[in-house]
Amino acid sequence: MNRVCYDVLGNFLVFNHIDGKVGLTLLSLKKREDIPAEYLWDLSTIFAHDEDWEEGFQSIQKRLPELEVLKGTLTHSGQALLKVLQKRDEIAEDLERLYAYASMRKDEDTTNSTYQGMADRAMQLIVHTSTAASYIDPEILAIPQETLDQFIQGTQGLALYKQQLDVLNRQRPHVRSIEVEAILAAAGEMAQAPDTIFEVISNADLKLPLINNEQGEAVELTQGNYETFIRSADRQVRREAFEALHGTFLKQRNTIAATLAAEIKTNIFYTRQRNYATDRERALDRYNIPVSV
Numbered sequence: 001m002n003r004v005c006y007d008v009l010g011n012f013l014v015f016n017h018i019d020g021k022v023g024l025t026l027l028s029l030k031k032r033e034d035i036p037a038e039y040l041w042d043l044s045t046i047f048a049h050d051e052d053w054e055e056g057f058q059s060i061q062k063r064l065p066e067l068e069v070l071k072g073t074l075t076h077s078g079q080a081l082l083k084v085l086q087k088r089d090e091i092a093e094d095l096e097r098l099y100a101y102a103s104m105r106k107d108e109d110t111t112n113s114t115y116q117g118m119a120d121r122a123m124q125l126i127v128h129t130s131t132a133a134s135y136i137d138p139e140i141l142a143i144p145q146e147t148l149d150q151f152i153q154g155t156q157g158l159a160l161y162k163q164q165l166d167v168l169n170r171q172r173p174h175v176r177s178i179e180v181e182a183i184l185a186a187a188g189e190m191a192q193a194p195d196t197i198f199e200v201i202s203n204a205d206l207k208l209p210l211i212n213n214e215q216g217e218a219v220e221l222t223q224g225n226y227e228t229f230i231r232s233a234d235r236q237v238r239r240e241a242f243e244a245l246h247g248t249f250l251k252q253r254n255t256i257a258a259t260l261a262a263e264i265k266t267n268i269f270y271t272r273q274r275n276y277a278t279d280r281e282r283a284l285d286r287y288n289i290p291v292s293v
Contacts, residue, residue: 032108041108046101053118056098060125063091064132071135075143078155085161088133095129098122110204123192130185137168138178145169171285174274184273191270194263201252201259208248211240221245 032040047053067087074084102118109115140148148165152158168175176184208221214234221229221244229241249256267279276282281291 041104043101043104046097053101060091060095067091068132074139078151078158081151082155082158084136091129095126099126124189127188130188131182134181134185135178137175138181140168141172141175191266194259194266198259206248209244211244213237
Protein backbone atom coordinates (compact mmCIF):
# COMPACT_ATOMS: atom_id res chain seq x y z
CA MET A 1 0.00 0.00 0.00
CA ASN A 2 1.38 3.41 -0.98
CA ARG A 3 0.43 6.81 0.38
CA VAL A 4 1.31 9.96 -1.55
CA CYS A 5 2.16 13.14 0.36
CA TYR A 6 4.38 16.23 0.31
CA ASP A 7 7.03 17.18 2.82
CA VAL A 8 7.26 20.65 4.38
CA LEU A 9 9.19 21.92 1.35
CA GLY A 10 6.62 20.65 -1.10
CA ASN A 11 8.69 17.74 -2.38
CA PHE A 12 6.66 14.83 -3.76
CA LEU A 13 7.02 11.79 -1.46
CA VAL A 14 5.63 8.27 -1.41
CA PHE A 15 5.30 6.20 1.76
CA ASN A 16 5.18 2.53 0.78
CA HIS A 17 4.52 -0.69 2.64
CA ILE A 18 6.21 -3.72 1.06
CA ASP A 19 6.59 -7.13 2.70
CA GLY A 20 5.98 -5.69 6.13
CA LYS A 21 8.53 -2.89 5.66
CA VAL A 22 7.79 0.81 5.50
CA GLY A 23 9.81 2.86 3.04
CA LEU A 24 9.99 6.49 1.98
CA THR A 25 10.62 7.53 -1.59
CA LEU A 26 11.32 11.00 -2.91
CA LEU A 27 10.10 11.19 -6.51
CA SER A 28 10.68 14.80 -7.45
CA LEU A 29 12.56 17.85 -6.23
CA LYS A 30 10.95 21.24 -5.98
CA LYS A 31 12.83 24.25 -7.28
CA ARG A 32 13.25 27.01 -4.75
CA GLU A 33 10.85 29.34 -6.55
CA ASP A 34 8.14 26.65 -6.31
CA ILE A 35 8.39 26.22 -2.53
CA PRO A 36 5.79 28.07 -0.41
CA ALA A 37 7.18 31.25 1.16
CA GLU A 38 6.39 30.09 4.71
CA TYR A 39 9.03 27.37 4.38
CA LEU A 40 11.79 29.72 3.20
CA TRP A 41 14.15 31.93 5.18
CA ASP A 42 12.68 35.39 5.72
CA LEU A 43 15.85 37.41 5.27
CA SER A 44 13.85 40.62 4.98
CA THR A 45 14.09 40.80 8.78
CA ILE A 46 17.81 41.47 8.27
CA PHE A 47 17.67 43.61 5.12
CA ALA A 48 14.48 44.25 3.18
CA HIS A 49 16.30 44.48 -0.16
CA ASP A 50 19.77 43.99 -1.61
CA GLU A 51 19.97 47.76 -1.95
CA ASP A 52 19.62 48.10 1.82
CA TRP A 53 22.48 45.65 2.23
CA GLU A 54 24.62 47.78 -0.08
CA GLU A 55 23.84 50.87 1.99
CA GLY A 56 24.86 48.96 5.13
CA PHE A 57 28.09 47.88 3.46
CA GLN A 58 28.98 51.44 2.47
CA SER A 59 28.08 52.71 5.94
CA ILE A 60 30.48 50.32 7.67
CA GLN A 61 33.27 51.22 5.26
CA LYS A 62 32.82 54.89 6.12
CA ARG A 63 32.83 54.15 9.86
CA LEU A 64 36.13 52.26 9.95
CA PRO A 65 38.19 55.47 10.28
CA GLU A 66 36.21 56.18 13.48
CA LEU A 67 37.81 53.04 14.92
CA GLU A 68 41.25 53.61 13.44
CA VAL A 69 41.52 57.15 14.80
CA LEU A 70 41.27 55.81 18.37
CA LYS A 71 44.55 53.96 18.01
CA GLY A 72 46.93 54.89 20.80
CA THR A 73 44.22 56.33 23.07
CA LEU A 74 42.84 53.42 25.03
CA THR A 75 45.64 53.43 27.63
CA HIS A 76 44.77 56.99 28.69
CA SER A 77 41.80 56.16 30.91
CA GLY A 78 39.05 53.67 31.61
CA GLN A 79 36.63 55.84 29.68
CA ALA A 80 38.96 55.86 26.65
CA LEU A 81 39.22 52.06 26.79
CA LEU A 82 35.45 51.71 27.04
CA LYS A 83 34.96 54.01 24.04
CA VAL A 84 37.23 51.85 21.87
CA LEU A 85 35.57 48.60 22.90
CA GLN A 86 32.07 49.98 22.35
CA LYS A 87 32.98 51.39 18.94
CA ARG A 88 34.46 48.04 17.91
CA ASP A 89 31.33 46.19 19.03
CA GLU A 90 28.94 48.61 17.31
CA ILE A 91 30.67 48.05 13.99
CA ALA A 92 30.98 44.29 14.59
CA GLU A 93 27.25 43.95 15.27
CA ASP A 94 26.31 45.62 12.00
CA LEU A 95 29.01 43.67 10.19
CA GLU A 96 27.59 40.38 11.48
CA ARG A 97 24.16 41.27 10.07
CA LEU A 98 25.79 42.17 6.76
CA TYR A 99 27.65 38.86 6.53
CA ALA A 100 24.67 36.79 7.69
CA TYR A 101 22.43 38.19 4.95
CA ALA A 102 25.01 37.76 2.17
CA SER A 103 26.10 34.26 3.19
CA MET A 104 22.52 32.99 3.61
CA ARG A 105 21.54 34.46 0.24
CA LYS A 106 24.50 32.61 -1.23
CA ASP A 107 23.44 29.39 0.49
CA GLU A 108 20.03 29.60 -1.19
CA ASP A 109 21.78 28.95 -4.51
CA THR A 110 25.54 28.46 -4.38
CA THR A 111 25.78 28.95 -8.15
CA ASN A 112 24.37 32.49 -7.98
CA SER A 113 27.32 34.76 -8.79
CA THR A 114 25.58 37.86 -7.41
CA TYR A 115 25.38 36.50 -3.88
CA GLN A 116 28.77 34.80 -4.18
CA GLY A 117 30.14 38.27 -4.82
CA MET A 118 28.24 39.80 -1.90
CA ALA A 119 29.48 37.10 0.47
CA ASP A 120 33.05 37.66 -0.74
CA ARG A 121 32.73 41.41 -0.25
CA ALA A 122 31.35 40.85 3.26
CA MET A 123 34.34 38.63 4.09
CA GLN A 124 36.71 41.26 2.71
CA LEU A 125 35.06 43.87 4.94
CA ILE A 126 35.42 41.57 7.95
CA VAL A 127 39.15 41.34 7.22
CA HIS A 128 39.44 45.11 6.78
CA THR A 129 37.60 45.65 10.06
CA SER A 130 39.82 43.14 11.87
CA THR A 131 42.86 44.93 10.49
CA ALA A 132 41.52 48.32 11.61
CA ALA A 133 40.93 46.91 15.11
CA SER A 134 44.16 44.90 15.33
CA TYR A 135 45.81 47.46 17.61
CA ILE A 136 43.29 46.92 20.41
CA ASP A 137 44.58 43.70 22.01
CA PRO A 138 48.29 44.68 22.04
CA GLU A 139 47.45 48.09 23.51
CA ILE A 140 45.29 46.55 26.24
CA LEU A 141 48.08 44.15 27.16
CA ALA A 142 50.44 47.13 27.47
CA ILE A 143 48.32 48.38 30.37
CA PRO A 144 49.63 47.10 33.75
CA GLN A 145 47.14 44.72 35.35
CA GLU A 146 46.80 46.93 38.42
CA THR A 147 45.90 49.90 36.23
CA LEU A 148 43.46 47.81 34.20
CA ASP A 149 41.73 46.68 37.41
CA GLN A 150 41.39 50.32 38.44
CA PHE A 151 39.89 51.18 35.04
CA ILE A 152 37.28 48.43 35.45
CA GLN A 153 36.37 49.43 38.98
CA GLY A 154 36.23 53.14 38.26
CA THR A 155 34.50 53.22 34.87
CA GLN A 156 30.78 52.54 34.62
CA GLY A 157 30.07 50.04 31.85
CA LEU A 158 33.58 48.64 31.59
CA ALA A 159 32.81 45.75 33.96
CA LEU A 160 30.78 44.27 31.10
CA TYR A 161 34.09 43.50 29.38
CA LYS A 162 35.87 42.01 32.41
CA GLN A 163 35.61 38.39 31.28
CA GLN A 164 36.81 39.33 27.80
CA LEU A 165 39.76 41.20 29.30
CA ASP A 166 40.56 38.22 31.56
CA VAL A 167 40.59 35.90 28.54
CA LEU A 168 42.86 38.30 26.68
CA ASN A 169 45.23 38.36 29.63
CA ARG A 170 45.31 34.55 29.66
CA GLN A 171 46.27 34.56 25.99
CA ARG A 172 48.99 37.17 26.51
CA PRO A 173 51.84 34.88 25.30
CA HIS A 174 50.09 34.50 21.94
CA VAL A 175 49.28 38.14 21.18
CA ARG A 176 51.86 39.79 18.93
CA SER A 177 52.90 43.39 18.40
CA ILE A 178 50.53 45.90 16.82
CA GLU A 179 52.35 45.62 13.48
CA VAL A 180 52.29 41.82 13.42
CA GLU A 181 48.65 41.69 14.54
CA ALA A 182 47.73 43.94 11.61
CA ILE A 183 49.47 41.59 9.17
CA LEU A 184 47.81 38.50 10.68
CA ALA A 185 44.40 40.16 10.44
CA ALA A 186 45.02 41.18 6.82
CA ALA A 187 45.89 37.56 5.96
CA GLY A 188 42.44 36.41 7.03
CA GLU A 189 40.91 36.51 3.56
CA MET A 190 43.64 34.28 2.10
CA ALA A 191 43.29 31.93 5.06
CA GLN A 192 39.61 31.52 4.22
CA ALA A 193 40.37 30.32 0.67
CA PRO A 194 40.55 26.53 1.30
CA ASP A 195 37.17 26.49 3.03
CA THR A 196 35.62 28.64 0.30
CA ILE A 197 37.01 26.40 -2.46
CA PHE A 198 35.68 23.23 -0.84
CA GLU A 199 32.28 24.84 -0.31
CA VAL A 200 32.05 25.66 -4.02
CA ILE A 201 33.15 22.16 -5.02
CA SER A 202 30.72 20.49 -2.62
CA ASN A 203 27.65 22.68 -3.01
CA ALA A 204 27.87 24.19 -6.49
CA ASP A 205 30.01 22.13 -8.86
CA LEU A 206 29.48 18.59 -7.57
CA LYS A 207 26.71 16.84 -9.54
CA LEU A 208 25.39 13.61 -8.08
CA PRO A 209 24.04 10.84 -10.34
CA LEU A 210 20.61 9.23 -10.51
CA ILE A 211 19.89 6.23 -8.32
CA ASN A 212 17.02 3.72 -8.19
CA ASN A 213 14.45 4.16 -5.45
CA GLU A 214 12.51 1.39 -3.72
CA GLN A 215 10.21 1.04 -6.74
CA GLY A 216 13.14 0.78 -9.14
CA GLU A 217 12.53 4.28 -10.50
CA ALA A 218 15.45 6.54 -11.38
CA VAL A 219 15.53 9.59 -9.09
CA GLU A 220 17.97 12.43 -8.63
CA LEU A 221 20.32 12.18 -5.65
CA THR A 222 21.28 15.35 -3.83
CA GLN A 223 23.15 16.00 -0.61
CA GLY A 224 19.80 17.05 0.83
CA ASN A 225 17.78 13.92 0.04
CA TYR A 226 20.75 11.62 0.70
CA GLU A 227 19.62 11.45 4.34
CA THR A 228 16.29 10.04 3.14
CA PHE A 229 17.75 7.33 0.92
CA ILE A 230 20.50 6.26 3.33
CA ARG A 231 17.71 5.38 5.83
CA SER A 232 15.64 3.41 3.33
CA ALA A 233 14.30 0.01 4.38
CA ASP A 234 15.74 -1.32 1.10
CA ARG A 235 19.41 -2.26 1.50
CA GLN A 236 20.10 -1.81 -2.21
CA VAL A 237 18.76 1.76 -2.12
CA ARG A 238 21.02 2.54 0.84
CA ARG A 239 23.99 1.05 -0.99
CA GLU A 240 23.33 2.98 -4.20
CA ALA A 241 22.93 6.24 -2.30
CA PHE A 242 26.15 5.70 -0.35
CA GLU A 243 28.23 4.71 -3.37
CA ALA A 244 26.80 7.49 -5.54
CA LEU A 245 27.55 10.23 -3.02
CA HIS A 246 30.98 9.09 -1.88
CA GLY A 247 31.98 7.83 -5.31
CA THR A 248 31.34 11.30 -6.73
CA PHE A 249 33.46 12.90 -4.03
CA LEU A 250 36.15 10.29 -4.70
CA LYS A 251 36.43 11.47 -8.29
CA GLN A 252 37.44 14.86 -6.92
CA ARG A 253 39.94 13.40 -4.46
CA ASN A 254 43.00 15.18 -5.87
CA THR A 255 41.38 18.61 -5.79
CA ILE A 256 39.90 17.99 -2.34
CA ALA A 257 43.24 16.68 -1.05
CA ALA A 258 44.99 19.81 -2.31
CA THR A 259 42.35 21.94 -0.60
CA LEU A 260 42.82 20.02 2.66
CA ALA A 261 46.59 20.43 2.41
CA ALA A 262 46.13 24.20 2.01
CA GLU A 263 43.89 24.27 5.10
CA ILE A 264 46.49 22.36 7.12
CA LYS A 265 49.23 24.77 6.03
CA THR A 266 47.01 27.68 7.06
CA ASN A 267 46.58 26.19 10.53
CA ILE A 268 50.32 25.58 10.85
CA PHE A 269 51.01 29.20 9.85
CA TYR A 270 48.75 30.63 12.57
CA THR A 271 50.02 28.12 15.14
CA ARG A 272 53.59 29.25 14.57
CA GLN A 273 52.78 32.95 14.42
CA ARG A 274 50.76 32.71 17.63
CA ASN A 275 53.59 30.85 19.45
CA TYR A 276 51.68 27.64 20.14
CA ALA A 277 53.44 24.29 20.31
CA THR A 278 50.79 22.45 18.27
CA ASP A 279 47.63 23.09 16.26
CA ARG A 280 45.70 21.18 18.89
CA GLU A 281 46.91 23.50 21.63
CA ARG A 282 45.85 26.57 19.63
CA ALA A 283 42.42 25.09 18.86
CA LEU A 284 41.75 24.16 22.49
CA ASP A 285 43.13 27.37 23.97
CA ARG A 286 40.34 29.30 22.30
CA TYR A 287 37.96 27.58 24.75
CA ASN A 288 40.41 27.49 27.66
CA ILE A 289 40.64 23.69 27.47
CA PRO A 290 43.97 22.18 28.57
CA VAL A 291 45.62 19.81 26.07
CA SER A 292 45.61 17.15 28.81
CA VAL A 293 41.83 17.00 28.57
